[in-house]
Amino acid sequence: MEPTNTTALAQEPDAVPKDAYGQPLPAGFQRVVQALNALGTLWIVALMVLINTDVLGRNLFHAPVRGVTELVSLSIVGIVFLQLADTLHSGRITRADVLLQGLQKKRPVLAALLHAFFHLVGALLMGTILWAAWPTLWESIRMREYVGAIGDFTAPVWPVRVVMLVGLCATLITFVLLALADVRRAARVRQMRATGHGA
Template sequence: MSYEANTDLEAAPAPGAPNSLFGWLVDGLNAAGSVVIAIVMLLMCADVLLRDLANRPLDGVAELVASSIVVIVFLQLPGTLRHGRMSRADLFIDPFIQRRPRAGKRLRALFSLAGVLACSIIAYATWPLLARAWSDSEFFGVEGVFTFPTWPMRAVVLLGAALAAVQYVLLAIQDLKEAR
């Protein structure tokens, strides 16, 4: 659970990874996101092959791929944060932490709290959309050709955003402890 660069794939896992139920959950969702990526790749390849060889494209591939991108992002967001692989601009914060470690860690904790706020807003805004999708049986696609329910995608967004908010809280706590 660290922001520090972690690109040595041969190195042993971080001392605390995944040593908790939360860690296992986040890493499991990350793995599920990778499985969705593999399924999407197979689906697109099958669609291209069937389109070219048999002139019979698969119905709904465009809709499934579009919605799966959102699913993949929110399945993998908490794990990306947990393992310090979130894209960020290090041009300012890393040199600042090197020069003034306590102030730098506090500033990074403040950034994490902004992440908590952003992810909490996403989760809060998704809840009514999930409830409506469930109660109204909302579907994506073209009726009579290919449809699928929207509620699973909305549930993944809610879960991923909520877990990312929790992960940001943990990162802020870690930085504040290190700043002491």
């Protein structure tokens, strides 16, 4: 019976890693991303309660809750940005990966580098949006921008813009960390193949 190469077997599952999604982020930052996602989930629950209260108030007491439409429209934007970084980290961002799936089997190094390129482009996009959003935030604070109608219901817009900036920062950092993980994976696969451990 041939001896088993335990080193090769131990490394085989990681010889051609699929991608960087789901890999642990730096501990402190991962907790921040998860906390933002949880906050977004709680926000959704609060919206559900608000909407149902408005429906019950309209139908049972003919007394709708004021400002529900405005709050929902603002909240959707805030929730999306709060949960964006965790959605990206877990690999649930919509993407066309038919080409990458084929490359990961035949050319894993190239697939990892293409993943890195995708994540760097995403980081650049987040950075561009972040840069453009700063002046809008200060202008919103300066002019006391609000939604609703004076005398009925008004809500300031700037808190949601702050939430957007926080979500953008977290997503930008996540994109950069994923790109670094992709580059490390490409180097690891290349090294494994050079030493004869790769698939």
